[in-house]
Amino acid sequence: MEIIETVGFMKARIAAWKAAGLTVGLVPTMGSLHAGHESLMDAARAACDRVVVSVFVNPLQFGPDEDFDAYPRDIDRDGAICDAHGVDAVFHPTAEEMYLPAHNTYVVMETLTDALCGVSRPGHFRGVCTVVTKLFNIVQPDRAFFGQKDAQQLAIIKRMVADLNMNVAVVGCPIVREEDGLAKSSRNAYLSPEERQAALVLSRAIRAGEAAVAAGERDGAALRALMAAIVEAEPLARIDYIEVVDGATMQPTDRIGASALIAMAVYIGSTRLIDNFLYEEGE
DSSP, rough: OEOOOHHHHHHHHHHHHHHHOOOOOEEOOOSSOOHHHHHHHHHHHHOSSEEEEEEEOGGGGOOOSSSTTTOOOOOOHHHHHHHTOSSEEEEEEOOOHSSSSTTOOOOOOSSTTTTTHHHHTTTHHHHHHHHHHHHHHOOSSSEEEEEEHHHHHHHHHHHHHHHTTTTTTEEOOOBBBTTOOOOGGGGGGOEEEHHHHHHHHHHHHHHHHHHHTTTTTOOOOHHHHHHHHHTTTSEEEEEEEEEETTTTTOOBSSOOEEEEEEEEEEETTTEEEEEEEETTTTT
């Protein structure tokens, strides 16, 4: 495995693989890798001849008061994890390499970015869409792998690929959880022992929501109230949002239809965590 730090070298490596007729899988990450990322690497390894993992903490998707400077970075650890999962190359550019000094081009999506995390993190998805477009242009993957935990991001990237006729298949992979139910996240490392225990309120609310929907609940307000009551019972928790949205448009809905995403963002202390579940009629 090699760690590649420049766009030019990454493009050259991809060109050689493509000339040999090899398929390429991409796992975009911001590093601080965990079992969720590892599941994406394994899916890419099973589906593609060559696997690239990008490790890049993208400044464009952080707001001015967010945790860009504090976000954990350890390329030696991340590289070892990638190597253990059969990754062929880690693309690890600097911000200066990815964004030229006069950079002034952005990818902006409407509607799907207006709800959920788009409300509390203005500009976040502009940064996501821009960096993912750049990664797709650099790596030219046949398939790109994303986790379902970031469900809104996954829906946005799928729509972007369709709208812009990008030649890549976007593969969504299931949420990976700790044994006690907490969704794997790089930000879990910020939690104190007391906060780590309190964070289990997210998965308890998710399980309660899933059970209610399985039992036939289709009223969005009732579902939100059920899940909010569970979270509000935890003193260290503060709700950013709990929403029921249409699975295609990401817009809030009063009733669960054929496809829905039930998503939440909750602060545990100062750490913002997200979780969700999907409903698809007939599944």
